[in-house]
Amino acid sequence: MLLLGTQQVNAQGHLEIGGCDAVELARQFGTPLYVVDEAAVRENCRAYRAAFDACYPRNRIYYASKAFLTCAMAGLIAQEGLFLDVASLGELYVARHAGFPPDRIALHGNNKSWQELDAAFEHRIGHIIVDNFLELEMLGVLARNRKETMEVLVRATPGVDPQTHHLIRTGQADTKFGFNIADGSAMEAVRRVLTTPGLRFRGIHCHIGSQLLDADTHREAALVMVELMQKIHAETGALVEELNIGGGLGVRYLPEHQPPDFRAFAGAVARPLRKALDDAGLPYPILSQEPGRSLVGEAGVTLYTVGAIKTVPITEPPGTRTYVAVDGGLSDNPRPQMYQAVYSCVLANRANQPADRIYTIAGKHCETDILIRDTMLPEMHTGDVLAVQTTGAYNQAMASNYNRFLRPAVVFVMNGRADLVVSRETLDDLVRHEILPDRLRPLQSA
DSSP states (O other): OOOOTTOEEOTTSOEEETTEEHHHHHHHHOSSEEEEEHHHHHHHHHHHHHHHHTTOSSEEEEEEGGGOOOHHHHHHHHHTTOEEEEOSHHHHHHHHHTTOOGGGEEEOOSSOOHHHHHHHHHHTOSEEEEOSHHHHHHHHHHHHHHTOOEEEEEEEEOOOOOSSOGGGBOSSSSOSSSEETTTTHHHHHHHHHHHSTTEEEEEEEOOOBSSBOSSHHHHHHHHHHHHHHHHHHHHHOOOOSEEEOOOOBOOOSSTTOOOOOHHHHHHHHHHHHHHHHHHHTOOOOEEEEOOOHHHHGGGEEEEEEEEEEEEEEOSSTTSEEEEEEESOSTTTOOHHHHHOOOOOEEEGGGTTSOOOEEEEEEOSSSSOOEEEEEEEESOOOTTOEEEEESOSSSSGGGOOOGGGOOOOEEEEEETTEEEEEEOOOOHHHHTTTOOOOGGGSOOOOO
16 A cells, blocks of 8 residues: 555544545545645655755756646745746746745746736746747847846757656657757757847756656756757857756656655766766856656545446456446546556555455546556445545646536645635536527527
8 A cells, every 4th residue: 555645544544644534534525636735745845955955056946837736836835935837827827826926937838928928027927938939039029018138048958758658758859849959949049049139048948758767867868958058158158047957757656666766866967967067167057947746746645435336247367347436537637548647546434454356446437537447455335435646746737627527626734634725616617607699598398
């Protein structure tokens, strides 16, 4: 059984998270329910910062808000002293609505709109990570019209291909993100920033991919970026003040997933980076990163209520499969369908009993939405509460209303206290923005 963060089995045999009984959370707030272990998130933020502070002199940690962003999460990240990476007008709006300091916000995106870029100026955010030449042109016009200056990083594609699912790789040459280094696009982008009035060249950025279980590709990408820093200095005289190597460190979805701990990861990246900078005779830039999943992934749990249970014949041994249907699925966790993502789970109301039976956990959508295939659990009954682990990243953020399901509530738990931070959607919310023209109204029966 995989227990994470503050989780434990209490005297009642129930799963406990942040000092709160998971069965009671399900009763009080309903299911499906996203539960966030606040203490675990805070500890991860502090441990990540401390790991890099110990081996590199200047650091900035940007939380990748695409992993999970609510007003409460933005407030927590601000309290922990981290910076924030946003990738849309909506994420920027949520951050500012929560009062997140604008000078600690960076804006990402491979196709930023005029409205998004204008909002970045309006809110006076820290900087923008530039992704394409059209964006550079728009930024130049905005800076001129506003008579203001915006700091920018140039996103470069280092040509490093990580070992992860093909849909979450971003550092290889064939990608929609950033400026290619090998074909000279990255250098041309730097030159344009340096010669565009109102833009201030701050540094360079790269991102390799997600759910990486070692530091190899981060280290390789960092060394490629040092070579780019040398070239920039040699050809333009400009020095890179900030080197952002993105995020992507993985988490434990299954017990056998063993990513490096933060200290090991920091050492594996920082030591060769420092040596490369020393060998190149370059001053140390601020080293920035964008962890998301690694800070919040394992701190999230989704609680479901078990409904129908059925056993069906199959051709392979053992000859049958038992499906356990829960009251959510694809709409609150699309990742198994999108990425073949795997998860582990705990029977929250009988967590102290031996897991001696094989079940397949299915959602209730009009799809073959399998959450977990062939997992070991105690004997299951209708009405049980199932806790799916490591759902803190990209679950609530990717949730939908497919089949017109209501998006679940979100609670933060810590020290025995549960705070509702996102209310469950209502049926009225489903039609709040819909308009029914008179000509399309159903005919009334006589």
